[in-house]
Amino acid sequence: xxxxxxxxxxxxxxxxxxxxxxxxxxxxxxxxxxxxxxxxxxxxxxxxxxxxxxxxxxxxxxxxxxxxxxxxxxxxxxxxxxxxxxxxxxxxxxxxxxxxxxxxxxxxxxxxxxxxxxxxxxxxxxxxxxxxxxxxxxxxxxxxxx
Amino acid sequence: xxxxxxxxxxxxxxxxxxxxxxxxxxxxxxxxxxxxxxxxxxxxxxxxxxxxxxxxxxxxxxxxxxxxxxxxxxxxxxxxxxxxxxxxxxxxxxxxxxxxxxxxxxxxxxxxxxxxxxxxxxxxxxxxxxxxxxxxxxxxxxxxxx
Numbered sequence: 496x497x498x499x500x501x502x503x504x505x506x507x508x509x510x511x512x513x514x515x516x517x518x519x520x521x522x523x524x525x526x527x528x529x530x531x532x533x534x535x536x537x538x539x540x541x542x543x544x545x546x547x548x549x550x551x552x553x554x555x556x557x558x559x560x561x562x563x564x565x566x567x568x569x570x571x572x573x574x575x576x577x578x579x580x581x582x583x584x585x586x587x588x589x590x591x592x593x594x595x596x597x598x599x600x601x602x603x604x605x606x607x608x609x610x611x612x613x614x615x616x617x618x619x620x621x622x623x624x625x626x627x628x629x630x631x632x633x634x635x636x637x638x639x640x641x
Numbered sequence: 642x643x644x645x646x647x648x649x650x651x652x653x654x655x656x657x658x659x660x661x662x663x664x665x666x667x668x669x670x671x672x673x674x675x676x677x678x679x680x681x682x683x684x685x686x687x688x689x690x691x692x693x694x695x696x697x698x699x700x701x702x703x704x705x706x707x708x709x710x711x712x713x714x715x716x717x718x719x720x721x722x723x724x725x726x727x728x729x730x731x732x733x734x735x736x737x738x739x740x741x742x743x744x745x746x747x748x749x750x751x752x753x754x755x756x757x758x759x760x761x762x763x764x765x766x767x768x769x770x771x772x773x774x775x776x777x778x779x780x781x782x783x784x785x786x787x
Contacts, residue, residue, distance in 0.1 A: 546707055547704050561693050567688060582729075584729075584732070585729075587694060
């Protein structure tokens with residue numbers, strides 16, 4: 496039997512979060528956190544709605560997951576996020592010691608990779624999952640803005 | 642007449658915030674945000690209390706100041722923080738486009754300087770204000786922990 500709970504399966508749920516952000520006129524980035532195939536946090540970018548530069552999808556998901564778990568460290572957790580995390584979110588993921596980070600589209604200009612390279616030594620990083628769809632929703636958003 | 646509102650003046654208030662963190666058994670880092678000599682945000686590290694790795698003093702101060710101003714960008718604002726901001730907080734300060742960042746003690750291991758170097762081009766950076774006192778409260782905290 497095939498495994499239902501693939502990285503693509505969870506990234507599609509993160510993409511739904513990105514779509515919700517899009518509808519709210521927010522830069523369309525979505526994130527979820529999963530442990531043992533259970534989703535324990537769902538979030539999308541809310542920087543405009545909250546007028547708060549720290550309200551990235553990943554930041555909210557980290558806070559929410561820690562709240563659910565009752566502990567600061569996100570052991571045995573995976574973050575799925577539609578866009579490569581920025582330096583701020585990369586720094587937060589470092590502190591969280593999360594087990595795995597999976598992202599869709601790359602962000603060569605603002606992403607953590609170019610600036611800080613790695614996350615925590617405990618963190619596995621996977622990139623390019625549903626990359627085209629994750630990139631397309633961003634492209635569409637910024638085309639409408641022009 | 643001498644100017645009352647020096648960097649040392651405001652750093653001392655940030656140090657009071659760090660002392661409050663110390664009393665609460667939190668790593669003693671304090672931060673305030675000032676605009677036109679008016680304090681619009683005060684915060685101290687709350688990562689243990691909130692079981693949230695994102696609850697650094699600077700992050701809370703940024704959110705709080707933006708809330709006060711009703712806008713995301715911290716123009717004409719100065720952050721005073723007792724310890725060199727980490728990568729996460731450096732990334733958040735970048736997004737905020739804050740005008741000035743003043744910190745006390747350096748943090749060669751976890752600070753933003755070694756990892757990301759600069760903040761936003763609009764941001765002036767001043768270091769070493771009340772450096773000894775800001776460093777001492779950290780040293781005292783970790784000595785008690787041993």
